[in-house]
Structures are given as structure tokens and as C-alpha cells.
Amino acid sequence: MTLHIDPASLAEAKGGPKRWQMLIDGKWTDGAVGLEGERVSPGHGVLVSRYAFGSQADVERAVTAARRAFHRGPWPKMKASERAAVLLKTADLIDARREEIARLDAIESGKPIRQARGEIEGAADIWRYAASLARTLHGESYANLGESMLGVVLREPIGVVSIITPWNFPFLIVAQKLPFALAAGCTAVVKPSELTSASTVLLGELLMEAGLPEGVCNIVLGTGPEVGAHMVSHPSVDMVSFTGSTRVGKATVAAAAATLKKVSMELGGKNAQVVFPDADIPAAVDAAVFGAFFNGGECCNAGSRLIVHKDIAADFLAAFAERAKRVRVGDPLDERTDVGAIITAAHLQKIENFVGDASADGAHVLMGGSGIESGAGQYMAPTVVAGVKPEMTIAREEVFGPVLSVLEFSRTEEAIRLVEETDYGLSAGVWSRDIDTAVGVARSVRTGTVWVNTFMDGYPELPFGGMKQSGLGRELGKNAVEDYSEVKTIQFHRGPRTAWWVGN
Numbered sequence: 001m002t003l004h005i006d007p008a009s010l011a012e013a014k015g016g017p018k019r020w021q022m023l024i025d026g027k028w029t030d031g032a033v034g035l036e037g038e039r040v041s042p043g044h045g046v047l048v049s050r051y052a053f054g055s056q057a058d059v060e061r062a063v064t065a066a067r068r069a070f071h072r073g074p075w076p077k078m079k080a081s082e083r084a085a086v087l088l089k090t091a092d093l094i095d096a097r098r099e100e101i102a103r104l105d106a107i108e109s110g111k112p113i114r115q116a117r118g119e120i121e122g123a124a125d126i127w128r129y130a131a132s133l134a135r136t137l138h139g140e141s142y143a144n145l146g147e148s149m150l151g152v153v154l155r156e157p158i159g160v161v162s163i164i165t166p167w168n169f170p171f172l173i174v175a176q177k178l179p180f181a182l183a184a185g186c187t188a189v190v191k192p193s194e195l196t197s198a199s200t201v202l203l204g205e206l207l208m209e210a211g212l213p214e215g216v217c218n219i220v221l222g223t224g225p226e227v228g229a230h231m232v233s234h235p236s237v238d239m240v241s242f243t244g245s246t247r248v249g250k251a252t253v254a255a256a257a258a259t260l261k262k263v264s265m266e267l268g269g270k271n272a273q274v275v276f277p278d279a280d281i282p283a284a285v286d287a288a289v290f291g292a293f294f295n296g297g298e299c300c301n302a303g304s305r306l307i308v309h310k311d312i313a314a315d316f317l318a319a320f321a322e323r324a325k326r327v328r329v330g331d332p333l334d335e336r337t338d339v340g341a342i343i344t345a346a347h348l349q350k351i352e353n354f355v356g357d358a359s360a361d362g363a364h365v366l367m368g369g370s371g372i373e374s375g376a377g378q379y380m381a382p383t384v385v386a387g388v389k390p391e392m393t394i395a396r397e398e399v400f401g402p403v404l405s406v407l408e409f410s411r412t413e414e415a416i417r418l419v420e421e422t423d424y425g426l427s428a429g430v431w432s433r434d435i436d437t438a439v440g441v442a443r444s445v446r447t448g449t450v451w452v453n454t455f456m457d458g459y460p461e462l463p464f465g466g467m468k469q470s471g472l473g474r475e476l477g478k479n480a481v482e483d484y485s486e487v488k489t490i491q492f493h494r495g496p497r498t499a500w501w502v503g504n
Contacts, residue, residue, distance in 0.1 A: 001381055003374040005331055007044045010107065019050040020197060022058065022221050023204040025065035026214025032057035035222065037194055042110035043332040043341035045376035049108060049198050053222040059189070059230040062218035066160045066187040067236050069215030076157050076185035080135045087131035087179050089210035090203075094124040097206070101199050105170050106332040108196040110341030110377070111295055113333050122458070123175035126476070129460035130179035133481040137184060150492040155485040157185035158262060159238030162231040164252075165200070166244045167193035167343055168298045168400075174200055176266075176464070176475045177241045178217065184484035189218045189237070191228050195343060197221050224248070235259050239484065242266070243300075245398075246424070246469050253472070264473040264483060266465055268398045269426030272305040272419045273455060274409075274441060277312050279431035280453065285319045287429065287455040292404035293327055293382050294456065296339050300470075301427050301449075301456055304399060307418050310408045317386065317406065321367055327382050329372060339402055341377045348378045351401030355383055358394040358405070363387045368402070390421045398424070412437060419445045425467030429455040448474070 007013050017038070021028040035053035040046065054062075070076055075083070094101065102116035111119075142151035161181045165173045170192060181188050192200035204219045220227050232240050232255045239262040242252050246268040256263050273291055275284050291303020308316050332340035342348040348371050355369050368383030386406040388395045394405050409415040419428055419441075427449040430441040442450040448466040451457065458464070463477035473483060 001329075001372050003330060003372055003379055005044060005374045005376040007046045007376045009331070009333070010041065010044050010046045010048065012041075012048045012107075013044070013046045017047045017050050018198070019052070020201045020221070021052045022054055023201070023208075023217070023219040024058065024062045025218065026208065031055055031222070032061070035226070037197075037221065039108050039195060039197075041107045041341075041377065042343055043107065043377040051194070051197055051221045053194070054220040054227050055222065056226070056230045058220050058222075059227055059234065062189045062220050063160060063231075063234050063236050065215035065218055066189050069213060070157070070159055070187045073187075073213050073215060075182075075187060075213050075216045078185075080137065083183060083185065084131040084134040086207075086210050086212055087127050087134065087183060090179070090206055090212075091124040091127035091131070093206040093209055094120060094127065094203075097202070098124075101171055101202060103333070104198040104202065105196065106340070108198055109167055109170060110332050110343060112337040112340045114335060114337070115295065119169060119172040123172050126175045126460045127179045130183045130481065133180065133478065134183035137481050137485065139487075148494050150494070152490045152492070154488040154490065155482065156488055158484050158486050159186060160236060161186050161188045161239045161241060161484060162234070162237045163188055163190045164228050164231065164240070164242045164244065165190070165192050167195040168295060168300075170196040171199040171203065173243050174203065177243075180475075180480040181241070181484045182212075182216070184481045186239075186484050187216045189220060189231055191220050191222070191231055194221065194223050229255065232256050233258060237261060239263070249471070264475070265471040266300070266475060267426075267469065267471040268424055269300045269302070269466065269470050270305060270396065270398055270422040270424040271301060271303050271427045271429075271447070272307045273303045273429040274415045274419060274431065275306070275308045275312070275316060276430075276432040276434070276437055277309050278433045278437075280433065281312070281316065281319065283453070284431040285316065285323055287431070288320055288404070289323050289327065291429065291455045293324070293339050293402045296342060296380065297402040298343060298400050302400075303429060303455055304403065304405060305395065306404055306406045307409055307415055308406065310410050313406075313408050317366065317384070320384065324367065324382055324384070329379055329381065339382065342371075342380050342401065345378050347400070348380055351380055351399055351403060354394050354397075354399045354401070355385060355403060358385050358388065358392055361392050362389070363392060363394065363405075390418060396422050412440065416441060416444045419447075423469040426470035427451070427456075427466075
């Protein structure tokens, strides 16, 4: 298979890349030591962005600004309705510039433009949901402690939050964190991936236009070692919210432990779709194709394992292969594209190595298995690997590419065991018309989300996060704002104190 990608189709090929600065204390700024970064579009091989990269000195400036805005600024003291108004205005501005934001994510991450538009629409919806939670965050009162005592439990913003986001959903994932922190009254320092920073910087513009006070949200660009590590370990940061690999997540938790910061971790996944013989097979086939190849498989929720009953495995895979042939790999800016480019050449090589190792271990590559010649950028053919055994690396580790591993089972207990035979516990899917089967599997597997007769749906109202090595804590849902708060107890005594410890 060969693609024909035209690098000249990008405006940046003629006009040159746009340069993006950092946002610190309400001002656009370059880094203190003059570091620079560049991003070459993974779908076209054209330089599309230049960034002013930061260093530890810029993290210091950003954290200082966020701390000052928290203690001296109006944001934490504002009425919830006033904070909500800023979040709602931000959502409106996101909608108004949806096409621009989607294009930035498409050219920097390689995702299809149609998909990117949907993500930006979903992000605006999350900002609106966070605004509603700003007005419902509340504490408790206890008038049952006796007539002389009243207990009040307050929820107060936790303080300064470091938010670190990945490259695979640049705008959507920051929307799963930042608006909830702001709704609670926190201030923030945000570091997007150095590969896909532009849309987050644009978000900074929208926040300022929406009326967010200076210093409340600071955006520092750069690499993990130069910027992220200092954001995690900084003693004036009260909480870290991180999305990325489990390996980096473990290092982040360890660094945050030095100052006992609160941490929220959304990490890797090796998610399975379990298909029983009584399932709606056409629907399950479509969901399996979607789960495996959506976002090029560069998704923590990807359905990268198909666990299918032996009685239907051959027919299911034949139907899967027929449907997968209709998946269009191509230019991220082409409206017809279903699967775009792979984020970097090094990551493409890593995906190919997973497939090669599985083949050497005795698995069978039924379709795809390698990169696609394109003339520009890097692309991977949708791949299916069958005959996978639970002990194989490809069955246990996150590939993060358009690769489906197929395992078979005979009994329900065996299917549950196969789901559980990884270190991850982010999500799973189960396909069966039998309610006992569906509920039994859903309640038995240790994953943060289980989809029944569907896959990878998402709503702001529903919590998202993982068990085991897939993370700590939850994002979204009605408790999302509470995650960015601390509880304070105040006890009021009325009347004379009679319970003297030392007698008068």
C-alpha cells in the first residue's frame, strides 16, 4: 500500500511556520534562556510550528505568578457564578474557533481533521459542564453535635496545580483537567506536550479574552526534563494532574512524593473487547474496528485486544478484515481520512517492532504489519495479529498504534482471566445479549470503565480513570471539581464552656 501525500498542500510549506510564545502572569513571553522548539507535521513532513521553550527559570516565574494569583488575586474569592461565567465564555470562544483549533491538532498530531473537530466540540461541552459544577461545589453542616456545638465542613481550592498533558489528544485532555481546577478556584501551570503545544497556547488566548485574571492560568512550553520535572517537584505546587505513559507516571508520583503533593494520574491501558457468540456480531465487528484503529491506536482507551469466543472467532475475524479494508488511511487534512499519521518516525518504528516480535514469538499477522510508503510523513497500516498468547509482549504491553491483538476463549471465566492478565485496568468492553453474562463480566474485571454492547463512548457526567497501573483518581463526573479542593472542618461552640479539663 502506498499513499500520495502532497507536502505543498500545507499553507506552512509556503508561508512558513507560526511561532508560539508562553503565557506567564498574563503576558506572552519567550523563555528566560532563549530555548526554542520546532514541530514537523507527522502527516506532511513540513515544519508547522516554532515554540519559545521554557526552562526551570520559567517554571519558577509561572509558579510564582500562580501562587500570587491564588493568595492575592480575585479568582479564588470570586463568586462561583462569576467563575462559571468565565468558563462558559471560554466554551463559546472554543466553539467560535473550532476549525482553527482542530486544524492545529490535525497538523501537529496527525489525527484526521474530522475527528479533531469532534474533539474540540467535546472539549467545549466539558468546559460548560465544569461551569455547572463550579456553582454546585459545597461543603456540609452538622447541627447534630449537641445544642452548644455546630460543625461546618468547607471545601476550599487546593491551591496551585501543575497540569501536564500528552500529545495524542492535545486540546481534549487539557479540557478534562483545567476547567475543573479553575471551577474550584485553583490557579494552574500547564505544560502541553512539546510535540503538540499550539492548541493549548491558543486556549490561553481564549482564556484571557474570556476575562480570566492574570496569573490564574500560566502555560509553559518545553520538554519533560527541562519543564515538567520542575513543575512536579516544585515545593509551591499543591497538586499534579498528569496524563501520559505509566512509566513517566510512576516517576511523576515519586517526584511529587517529596513534598506530599496530591496527584491525579491518567496512564496507560491495554483494553480488551470481549465478544460472546450471542453478541450483535455486525455491531461488535464495527466497534472492534473502531476501538483498534481510532486515532491510529494512539489512545489510552484503544481496544487493542480482541478476546473472542472460539466458536465464532474465524467468522468474526473474516468480517473484521472485510470492514477494516474500508478504513481509509491518509492525509490528516483530507475529510475522507479515518486514520492519519503516526506521531513520530521513532514511534512508528516502535510499533513495527512490537508486531515483528509477536511474529517471531509465533503469532500470525493477518493484515498490515508495517509502515506505509507515503513520500512525506509517517503512516502505519491497520494491523491484526492473531494467534496471540497471553504471555506474549504484544498481549500485555501498550503498543499505542493501529494494532489489534486477537486472543480466543472458551468459557466466561477464561475470558475474565484474559482481561485481567495485564498490569493495566483502564477500560474494557463486553458484547453479549445475555444480561447475566454482560453484568457478570462487567462486575468481575478490574477496570475503571466497562462498556456493554458499545465501546469508547464518553460523557462529561461520567467519571474516567483506571485501576491497577492505569492511574490514580478520576477525571470528569460530578466529583471532578472536588478533586481540586481540600476539606476544612470548623467547629463553633455556643454559650459557656462547661467541660473544663482543669477545674476552676
